[in-house]
Amino acid sequence: MNITWYIVLSSLLFATGVLGILLRRSPMVILLCLELMLNAGNLALVAFSRMVGNEQGQVFAVIVMVIAACEVVVGLGLIVAIFRRRLPLNVDDLRELRG
Amino acid sequence: MEAVVFFVAAIGALGGAIGVIAMRNPFYSVLALIIHLFSLAALFLLLTAAFVAAAQVVVYAGAVMVLYVFVVAYVGGGGESAWEPIPGQRLLAPLLAIALFVELSIAVLGSALKALETHGPDVNEGFGDPAAIGRLLLEKFLLPFEASSILLLLAAVGAIVLAARRREVEA
Numbered sequence: 011m012n013i014t015w016y017i018v019l020s021s022l023l024f025a026t027g028v029l030g031i032l033l034r035r036s037p038m039v040i041l042l043c044l045e046l047m048l049n050a051g052n053l054a055l056v057a058f059s060r061m062v063g064n065e066q067g068q069v070f071a072v073i074v075m076v077i078a079a080c081e082v083v084v085g086l087g088l089i090v091a092i093f094r095r096r097l098p099l100n101v102d103d104l105r106e107l108r109g
Numbered sequence: 110m111e112a113v114v115f116f117v118a119a120i121g122a123l124g125g126a127i128g129v130i131a132m133r134n135p136f137y138s139v140l141a142l143i144i145h146l147f148s149l150a151a152l153f154l155l156l157t158a159a160f161v162a163a164a165q166v167v168v169y170a171g172a173v174m175v176l177y178v179f180v181v182a183y184v185g186g187g188g189e190s191a192w193e194p195i196p197g198q199r200l201l202a203p204l205l206a207i208a209l210f211v212e213l214s215i216a217v218l219g220s221a222l223k224a225l226e227t228h229g230p231d232v233n234e235g236f237g238d239p240a241a242i243g244r245l246l247l248e249k250f251l252l253p254f255e256a257s258s259i260l261l262l263l264a265a266v267g268a269i270v271l272a273a274r275r276r277e278v279e280a
Binding site: 019023026027032033034036059060076077081084091 | 161250
């Protein structure tokens with residue numbers, strides 16, 4: 011398979027993640043869509059690493075996984091904190107910081 | 110054979126991604142994301158990235174998704190209202206996503222990277238296996254490796270601080 015196929019698939023997955031963030035209002039699903047976008051970036055990194063024939067791109071993908079894990083942990087902690095304070099789990103209702 | 114595996118995995122990844130944004134119940138969204146992650150691991154294997162594929166399955170589909178399932182079970186999946194804060198959001202959002210996809214594709218296909226049309230150079234047996242990645246992580250990328258371990262520790266402490274019970278603040 012050409013590398014082009016992987017890159018086009020990666021941009022399709024990224025666009026799907028963006029669509030989810032634009033459409034959904036539950037913070038949980040928005041976090042999942044962030045995961046989709048990070049994974050699309052990972053796929054592109056690994057595909058380009060294969061194209062060049064160098065493993066360093068795969069190290070980047072592993073580091074991106076670490077960042078994604080951190081983001082999930084902090085995001086889920088925020089969701090639990092929101093839930094504990096009996097606030098609505100809806101990003102349109104959580105508008106206190108909006109200017 | 111490679112093409113068949115690619116298309117099956119690509120359909121799985123895309124179907125999982127669409128499932129994540131289409132499912133009403135967050136629990137089903139998490140399950141769809143697990144399908145997506147397994148399909149991506151197959152794609153990583155096709156790209157001879159064995160270590161990344163293994164990390165994807167063990168860390169992502171294993172540990173991170175279990176965390177998601179726990180939080181979904183704790184918070185519960187509430188239904189979302191169909192109220193649109195911006196008029197026409199449900200119409201405009203897919204248009205924007207399609208425009209982004211077209212733009213990204215043009216950017217990639219219009220680039221003068223000649224190797225995009227190949228399947229990459231021939232690599233030897235140990236390409237992308239844990240030994241090779243481990244050597245890179247501990248020699249060339251030692252500083253980012255240690256920095257990411259500190260970042261993980263900070264994230265764990267931050268999550269505990271965020272999610273801990275604080276009676277005196279709430280009272």
